[in-house]
Amino acid sequence: MRADARRNVEGIRQAALDVFRTGGLTTPLDEVAKAAGVSKGTIYHRFGSRTGLINAVVEELVAERIAGIIEAVDALDGPPLLRFEEYLLRTWLLQYDEPAANDVLMRVLPESEPLTELFWRACQFGSRLLYEAQAAGVVRADITPDDLVYLILERGVIARACDQQTRDDYRRRLDFVLRGLRTFRM
Amino acid sequence: MRADARRNVEGIRQAALDVFRTGGLTTPLDEVAKAAGVSKGTIYHRFGSRTGLINAVVEELVAERIAGIIEAVDALDGPPLLRFEEYLLRTWLLQYDEPAANDVLMRVLPESEPLTELFWRACQFGSRLLYEAQAAGVVRADITPDDLVYLILERGVIARACDQQTRDDYRRRLDFVLRGLRTFRM
DNA sequence: ACATTACTTGACGGCATGGTCAAGAAGTTA
DNA sequence: TAACTTCTTGACCATGCCGTCAAGTAATGT
Structure with missing residues (x-):
């Protein structure tokens, strides 16, 4: 890989992090290109597709936020209701604060494996908390994991x-x- | 107005009722045109704009549905909670069942007076029920009419x-x- | 039947987006 | 520096929608 190419790949990643962070994963790629100081074609050449680019930044962009919530709530030792509600609350606020994270949780790009993976991790943790809260009798018993999704x-x-x-x-x-x-x- | 023009206006109205009913108020006008057997140009010539067309059908399309709910709930004599919840429930189901009504309640076309009028009627009735339910102490006191909207x-x-x-x-x-x-x- | 007027048409320009590729620019190597 | 390879560019095509208008069509009146 030539030096300029390597430089560009990195520049595009940084630009994507920036642009996606504020605008979500569906922001036009021209904006990423402009922010990176390259042309749209270069992005496609380097990353293949929008999904390719997203997969290349999703870890840094979103994964740690979601993982952070899971860890924080997991570490919380309180009654099941508190844990369950705290998790939902933090997730919902993340959705407000970070359009990109929201896009992941909304499955805007179902064809991306890393995103699907992330989504499922979030769902499964939620289901666990739901189950525990229901077992404790503090949350309606007729709520299903699907409802949670x-x-x-x-x-x-x-x-x-x-x-x-x-x-x-x-x-x-x-x-x-x-x-x-x-x-x-x- | 020439005979064919009158025929077309009526045809377009019927087609709009049909198409908007299932697809909502933002359905491409080409579809209305196709359904009416005329060209898009005719619609613009006759109704001026999408909003013009909508205003011409909204009464028949949506107004009576919303008015129907208001009347039905108004006629209901039950405790305030029941009336309040019944109103919300029916409105919410209407939103599911009728994309056009939903568009009105979502203020998709803020520039249309008839739609705005309809929207406000629905809101005001809701606020009244909210107030009554809160006065009876059966609904959270910290819910505002804005929350209802x-x-x-x-x-x-x-x-x-x-x-x-x-x-x-x-x-x-x-x-x-x-x-x-x-x-x-x- | 013909002139007149009303009416309709659909191609067109505009906008915003996605994705492609031939041609030209620029690193790299000897 | 010259040849070679890699890389970048931006114009281009495609899609889908809005709204317009010159040109063609058809109803109407005499």
Whole structure:
């Protein structure tokens, strides 16, 4: 690989991290190209496709955020309800704060393996917490893991579409949703 | 107005009712044109713009559905919680069933007066029910009319984006949301 | 039947995006 | 430095939508 090519690959990765971070994974590649100071063609030449580029940055871009939440909540020792709700809350806020992470959780690119993998890790951890909370009788028993996936997907769609609402309002409204998942008399 | 023109106007209205009903208010006008057996140009010539066409059909297309819900719930004599929840439930289901009605409730065309008017009627009735339910102490006191608007907007976004989910699943999940709005010990 | 006027058409330009590739630019090597 | 190879470019095609308008078509009145 020639020196300029290596330089460009790195530049494109950095630009992609930057641009995707704020605009999500569906940002036009021209913007990445402009930010990297190269032309769109170079990106395709180097990474094959949009998915190729995403796979090359997803680890640094999103994986650690999601892993961070999982670890943090896993380390939390509190009652099952707290752990369950804390996980949902953090995930939902991540979806608001980071369009790219949201795209992963919304399965915007189903054809990307790393993204699918990430998504499943998040789901499975959520299911575990759900199960524990239900076993403790603090969360409605009729909620399924599928419902959980939908709760996250829903919030993703909302975070994307309702971008006029402030973070505080978004946050406050999450409480309503959490309340709806608890068993009565909480 | 010439006879053929009158025929076309009516044909276009019917086609628009049909096409918008299933596809929502943002369906490409070419589809309406094809359904009406005329060309796109004729629609623009006759109705001026997409908004013009929508205004010409919205009454028949959506107004009565929304008015129907308001009347039905208004006529319902039950406790405030039931009325409040019944209204939300019916509205949310309407959003699932009728993309066009959903577009109205989501304010997809803010520049259309008839649509804005409709939207506000729905909101105001909802606010009234909310107020009554809160006065009775059965719904969380910290929910504002704005929150209500958002709850409807949210469901709209979801109904649009998550169209894989069956109506039954959608319906079942609405219960979670309703539960979250109640005061404790319900 | 013909002139007049109303009406319709569909090709067109515009915009935004995705992805491709021949031609030219620039490192690399001897 | 000259030949060779790699790399980059941006114009290009394709898609899908909006809205327009000159040119063609057809109803109407006398």
